[in-house]
Amino acid sequence: MRRTVNVLIALAVVACTPMTVLGQSLREVIDREIEMHAGGALSLPCDDASFMRRVYLDLVGQIPVADEVRQFLADEDPAKREKLVDRLLASDDYPRRMQEFLTAMLLERRTDATVPNPEWEEYVRLSIADNRPWNELVAELLFSEPREDKQPQPPEKFFLVSGRTDMHQKTRDVARLLLGRDIMCSQCHDHPTVADYTQADYFGLFTFLQETPDKAIAEFESVFVAGKKTTGPRLPGGDAIEIPTLEQGQEEESHKFRPRLLLSAALPKADNQLFKRNSANRFWYLMMGRGLVHPLDLHHEKNPPSHPELLDALADSFAESGFDIKQLLREIALSNSYQRSSQLPDDTGENAVAPTTYLASIPKPLTPEQMAWAVMQATGNLPTLLAAPAPEKSDFTYNDYINGRIAKMPDNFADAMSLFVGVFSNAPGEPEVEFNPALGHSLFLMNEPLILDWLKPKPGNLVERLTKLDENERLAEELYLNVLTRLPTEEEQVEVNEYLQRFQNRRAEALGELAWALIASAEFRLNH
Amino acid sequence: MIAMQTALDVTKTWVSQTLEHERPLTCCRFSPCGKFLVGTGQDEKVLRWDLETGEKTSLIGHQSWVDSVAFQRDPKRLFTADFHGTICCWQYDAAQPTPIWSQADAHAGWIRTLAVSPDGKLLSAGSDRVIRLRSAEQGNLLREFSGHENYVFSLVMHPDGKRFVSGDLFGKVNEWDIASGELLRTFDASPLHTRGDDFLADVGGVRSLAFDAEGKRLACGGMTDAKSNAFCPGNPAVLVFDVESGELLQMLRSTHTSDGPIKGLAFLSDGTLAGHAENLNGESSLEFWNPDQSASIHVLKRQSGYCLDLHPDGLRLAAATFKPFGRGGNGRHTMPEEYTSHHGEITIFSLFEKPAAEAT
Amino acid sequence: MYEYQCNSPQHDWSRRQILGGLAGGAIGAATGLASMFEPAVAEEIRKQQRQVLFVWLDGGVSQLETWDPKPNTEFGGPFRAIPTSIPGVHFSELVPETAKRADKLAVVRAMSTQDENHSTGVPRVQRGDPKNRGVTYPFLGSALAKLRPPQNDLPPYVWIKPGRGGFIWQDAGFLGAQYGALALGEGRPPIHINRPAAITDEIDDARQQLRRSINDRYRQRRRSSDIDAYESSYDMALQLMQRRDLFDDSLLSPQDIERYGTHPLGRHLLQARRLLEAGVQFVKVNSYHWDTHGDNFNMHLALVPQIDKPFAAMIDDLDERGMLDSVLVVLMSEFGRTPKINSRIGRDHWPEAWSLVLAGCGIKRGVIAGKTTPNGAWCDSDAYDIGHLFHTIFRCLGIDPTNTEYHNNGQPLPIAHDDCGPIAEVMA
Incomplete structure (x- = not known):
């Protein structure tokens, strides 16, 4: 009974806020952009059986049982694919699948025993089940106030896992996973050829990840160019945040200006292009098998997206929807581009089609x-x-x-x-x-x-x-x-x-x- | 110079003299007359200091490091042994001693320990597991004591002069009858040995041995619970046995945290036990125990030390120690011409309250 | 698979990738990872059966207690130097057996590398430190699996190590997991090498045939690279299952067990010999815990004989079987140990001047390359970095690093550090 209610609510949410870009639905934008840049024949739409296996694996991480397949194949309703997508997104298996995907993506099989795995898994699963906005989740990953008994909250596992207690690994992984930029090299010098990756950006983020206000300034020097520079907490490309100098006794103030707390407020926001694009790119990859920017953590000027307008459209409508993961996945799943056959168009040689074109399903x-x-x-x-x-x-x-x-x-x-x-x-x-x-x-x-x-x-x-x-x-x-x-x-x-x-x-x-x-x-x- | 009537009080211990060398020093002994101190370490030299004048004399005769030294009271002989298996005998009070005799291949490999019996015979042992008894006059072999299954690190005579004990890498402490060569019994100090499942080597061993003045207690120094055979970190420990019953009375621990074995060990005249540990990162300690209590009663934070010896006056204790010189650790951090060995120091502690005249 | 660490100067690959993409449609997909170098070169390499034994003493064996003794000097330690079978050349007394075979070896005494930490030094050394190219380079075994695809279906890169076994895909770096190492924990094969008794040869053939025909149908109008890679993982598995005898200890002679020794390095080197005889292209043997920051001299006294004896036995066996001409032997660590002796009578990490041993395929016999200063602390001749070693290794194996490169999605990458060349003194 309760489950049915949940399904109805989920459907209602889906129906109320369709993702659109300038009056076009997001799925239409996706198809327009893919087709426009195709440069060759597109693959045929996939058959129902292929669609079913694909959408089951992508949305619920599982394959269907034979009876479901038979039913679906026999179903003559022209809207059956859309209905299937909605049924899967409303099922209990969707939050579980997303938990598995997000855990592997965010923790990258790094382990920790402080937050037991079941607690973390339940936290992610329930967040997805409630369709909580992605930016909220990211904010919690970046900072969650420890409980009264000093026990860490489940999202703190993100920083507790092996390797990430190191400040540089922390900086690198936040940049890679949440901003799509592997800026490791910028620890020692500005990136020599990728102008977007600067040492100041690296240390801005490094400083932002500190625990206490007194550490909110970093001094750095390039191994190539002499001269020390400093930076306060700062997102790549953004302005440094002012942290007042605090005296002893100003504990409350000091608490408010904890850099990592400020980061959790500043990073996962709609006006943060890097966050928005990286997020959209990673969910696109989940469904489509390849990022519009690929590798996923190499967003920069010289590794541009295969479909720049499409990435912008995905990022913008994701942000406008209030970072509604379910909506985003639904729009992608219902696009023709998602529903193409993985068999290449008849007249093309097997290797002539670059995966960056999405001519055939990858x-x-x-x-x-x-x-x-x-x-x-x-x-x-x-x-x-x-x-x-x-x-x-x-x-x-x-x-x-x-x-x-x-x-x-x-x-x-x-x-x-x-x-x-x-x-x-x-x-x-x-x-x-x-x-x-x-x-x-x-x-x-x-x-x-x-x-x-x-x-x-x-x-x-x-x-x-x-x-x-x-x-x-x-x-x-x-x-x-x-x-x-x-x-x-x-x-x-x-x-x-x-x-x-x-x-x-x-x-x-x-x-x-x-x-x-x-x-x-x-x-x-x-x-x- | 030192008030002999002064009362022993280890809690008042102070450094009364330091003797330096350009290599770490690992072994030290006072001469029976109390006039000299002999120190050896990470080179081939045997160093003799005149304690009153501070004069330092190098005794030349070894081809490798010397890590064991023993004195004979009468005649005034000094025995030294090296890592190539050579023993040298010297007249220790000569102006510039040269070997009276020397015995190459006295053992196969390292000689790690020497002791002299009251009747003037020399005991030696090391990597080849055999203990040998020689005449002090010419070094001719008198007897062998076989039974250890691994390196012998330490040898000490029982005060009764009839028996001695020897400690090995496996933590076995054998008690031998010097006259018959018979193995009398074995004390189990095996906590001082560790061989983890993934170790490539045995770690630890009975690195030091000491009897109290009456011969009632036997102390065995080393470390327990080694965590690897690479850094070889462990917990410094001294096992104290009741000699008569063979029963383990106490496991003494250092108060200051160190990660290396206790190689310096000496009983004081009042039964207090002194032990010196070594430590990789930072200071180690010289500790004093009442052997009936596990925790130390007095601690002096010091650089790593490898040997302790009590002066015949009973009021001074010498420690052979490490003395950092320049940067150490991984990598170079320095220009080639500035890259030199760490140094060594013999620290002489006075075990009583510093006289007012000496105070500054 | 992608791991971008320091993306330094040669990072313009993405530009090339984009240009290539515009000019030729899809260079990445067209060349893929399958064609790594010119076909003619590939063919030439395939003709020559060459193998590698790579012995790794993890943590850093002391050069002063092995190949470059400096007795009676400031940092020399207590051990003797003994003559070797090369007149005038001495090794430490801890390697008497290897010393007798020095005339079959080349010792490089002037290695000088960059990294003083294990965590960065080990991978940097084993990946050849090719300057950072924005991708994670493969470990040597994986590199050769790619550059010299073996002529048999045995796993190209087998790693014998203490502890656990498994499949170590991270060694492959950007090449992809299929070039990773098959790790044999304690020299034992993976448990899945054993086919349950209920499946006979006939049945296995039948079920594999079914699998292949399903794949053939799936292959229609699909890119073949995924399917080929998946098929090859099965071919290799089947091949390995055929050679279970390689792991049967009852087939070993008591003499061999005695000659190699029963400690881990002895057992593992003997297992390595069997795998080399069977034709495995690259065998790495690891021994851990050589990082003697504490009690260096007692530990070297106990540890060094554990490599000396079986290594000497291995050289004898390879020589006797005529395999020294085709098997390249490398014995090394990530660095040497400090001349300076620390407070625990240990030696710390020293990348400044250290030694390694080479032998076999393409290596001159009985040479000492480079020398150190009288106190053993510094190189006193041309110094060699890891790049030089990799150039040497590749050349010995018939691969010319100046005309061979990797392609990663169309991005050309040098196989060895382009500022370095081979160590000429050791090249036959």
């Missing part, structure tokens, strides 16, 4: 979390794993497991998830943006006993359901719908049939192998 690697959800869902083991009680404090760690120090296979969702994250994630501090298939990924999918166990018939799982189907045609359909979110082609029907014929004496095992091959395929590994 395949995205499944994130570690998406991979975990999708494998558990595809094999039909998800309900059992979610139902299994997770121990209060699990001893399971990826490293112990793959080094043979833990013999028992994960038997609950949390442990299985941590195994997938261990296998498929990048090292702490390394953004997970590009597709980097490694030997470890394939060895894991081939030989991990847990994966093979999930492909044995168990009550209610995919292979068990398949064993009950005598007719191979139905069986192939069920298999493909569950794993690849589409119907098999004729050629694929034949392949399934032949495989089952060849191994007719071991049909259950053969079914597991058929499902395995789909899971191990590039089509599964990529969100295309």
Whole structure:
């Protein structure tokens, strides 16, 4: 009951404030800009099945179950894609998916034990569920007043994670993640060729991240040019903030002028071009597989956006909407540009189309979390794993497991998830943006006993359901719908049939192998 | 010069004399007559200071660092041993001593400790794990004591003159009968040894040994809980055993935080124990304990020290120490011509109230 | 994958990228990461089977207690110098076995590098310190996986290390995770190398065939690079699974176990020999805890023999098998240790003047390159930086850094520091 109410509210919000730019809806602007700069034939719109898999993975981080796919394919409502987008954005899985995405993006697999992971995750999830404005969240990440008992608040994890206690790492990561500028080099000198990155900007931000007013001034000297300079708290390109000199006894004043507190008020604002553009660019990347500015943290004059007007339009309407993440994602999802096929236009050579044109949908690697959800869902083991009680404090760690120090296979969702994250994630501090298939990924999918166990018939799982189907045609359909979110082609029907014929004496095992091959395929590994 | 009737009071300890050298000094001993102090360290020289005149004489004969020194009262002999396994014997009060005899390859590898028995025999031990007994006259080998399974760091005679103990890297302290060569028993000082799972080497060991004047207590110095074999940081500690029962009475800790072993160890005449630790970053300490209480009763913050020796007058204590010279640490930070070794100092502490005349 | 640290002078790549994009449509996509250099050069390189053994004593072994002893000098320490098989050349008494094989080695005694910290020094050294180009350079093993794609499907870069194993993608830098290291914790293979018994060869072939045919269908009208990369990760996995015998300790001879020693470096170097014999292109062997700030002389007394004996055994074995002509051996740390001895009788970090050992493929035998001042503290000849070492290594492996470059999304990048050249004295 409560859930329905939430859905209605969400829909109401969506309906009330459509994102527009000069009278055009944002999605129309997106399509206009992409088409205008295409320089060649565009790919066809993707089919319903591809759309469904893509939008599920992007918005809820999961693939649909076969019945949902069948229903969607059969649905003749011309507005069914829009309805699906709204249904997904209103579901409980959307905040969870965004929590997974934002955690990986903001913390970059850096860890900390002061704020337990569940507290941080709940904080992000609830913020998304309430559709709190992105700038509010960023303000809290930048500064949250510690609780009375000195226990850190969940958003403080952003600065507590390993590595970020260092002031320079802090400065670098705030610049990269929140302003889209990797200004590390500017610690020692103005950027030699990128005029936008100056040492004064670096130290302005460095100073802004200090805890107390007495540290609100930084003296720096270029390694190239002699002469000391100073700066107070200052955003790149902006003016320094005046901090009064405070005497002893002015604790209250001193409290008000804590630089990081002031930063949290100054940075995430609509008039901060860097913040606005970086934010829009990162959510665009989430949906489209590549930033308009790419790499995501290299916004500067000499690495301009592929579509400058589009980036401005996205940034402006995002800001005007009150940094409404859900609205922004919805507009992108409903654009033709998002809904294009990942197959290149017929008459172009396979490599002739640069990804910067967005002529065809850009395949995205499944994130570690998406991979975990999708494998558990595809094999039909998800309900059992979610139902299994997770121990209060699990001893399971990826490293112990793959080094043979833990013999028992994960038997609950949390442990299985941590195994997938261990296998498929990048090292702490390394953004997970590009597709980097490694030997470890394939060895894991081939030989991990847990994966093979999930492909044995168990009550209610995919292979068990398949064993009950005598007719191979139905069986192939069920298999493909569950794993690849589409119907098999004729050629694929034949392949399934032949495989089952060849191994007719071991049909259950053969079914597991058929499902395995789909899971191990590039089509599964990529969100295309 | 020093009022001999003065009462021992470690809480009033003051520095009454310093002797310097251009290399860190790691070993020091007062001559039995009390007139000289011999110090050695990170070069090949054996340094003899006349305590009254301050005259410094270099005794030349070794080819490597010397880290162990022992005196014989009568005749006036000095024994020194180096890291190449050579022992030299000197007449220590000669104007310019030259070796009376020297024994190359007295041990394979480093000699880390020497002791002289009351009947004038020389004990030595080191990396080759064997303890050897030699005649003081010519250095000829009399007996071997085998049983240690790793480096022997320390040797000390029991005041009864019939037995001695030897401490090794594994924390074993063996008690031997000097006449028969028999291993009498073993004290377990293994907390002074650490070998972590990922260590490449054993760390720690019984770096120093001392009996109290009556021979009732045995103190074993070193460090516990080493955290790595690279920085080798640990917690300085002294284990005190009851000699008769072999029972561990106390684990003494330093009050000031240091990260290296206690290599300087000496009992005072009233049973107070003095110990000197070393520390990588910043000062270390000289500490005094009542061996019945774990915490020290008096602390002097000092540079790292590697050896302690009590003057025959019982009122002065010498420490061989590190004396920083120029910048240290990683990297160069200096011009090549200014890059020189750290220095060493023998600090002589007077263990009583500073006389008014001496006060400034 | 992108990690931009100091973007210094050569940062105009983005301009080139943009110009390239305007002129040629999409250079980045067209050349991709697959074509790293001229095809003819690539072909030439592929013809020559060359391998590398890279031994890394992490933390910094002391040059004074190994390859450049200065006995009886201000900083020389207590150890002796002993003669080697090169007349007139001495090593520390702690490396007697290697000293006997000095005539097969080249020792560089005049390394002089920039970094005095481990955290920056280790990656800077192993990535070749190519001046910062705005991208994170690959570690040597990853660089070679890219520049000399091996002729077999074995993992091109295997890293034997104490502790945990896994897949160390960060070593690959901008090249992408597939060029990362396969790390064998304690020399053991990843647990997933073992195929569950229920899957026979026949069944594995059948399921892999299904997987490939699904990929072939997916490939239609799609960019092939993603799919190729994914396929190659499976090919490599299958190849490694075929060679499980390489990790079977029951196949080792007791003599070899004795010769190499049972401590970690001994075991790991013996495992490295097996992998080199099998054809793995780049084997790195790590030993940690050489950072002897405390008790330097006792620690070197205990530690140095742990490399001396198995390293000598390795040189003998490579020589005996005729592999010294095709395997380049590098033995080094991120820096040496301070001549000055600290308060814990340790030595600190010293990038100023230190030594490393080279042998094998392309390396002259029995040479000492460069020298230090009598007190051992400074270089007293031409000094060599990491750039020189990388030029030397690349050249020994038949790669000319002056005509080979990386392409990162169309951005050309030098493979080694362009201000440096090879260490001529050690080149055969």
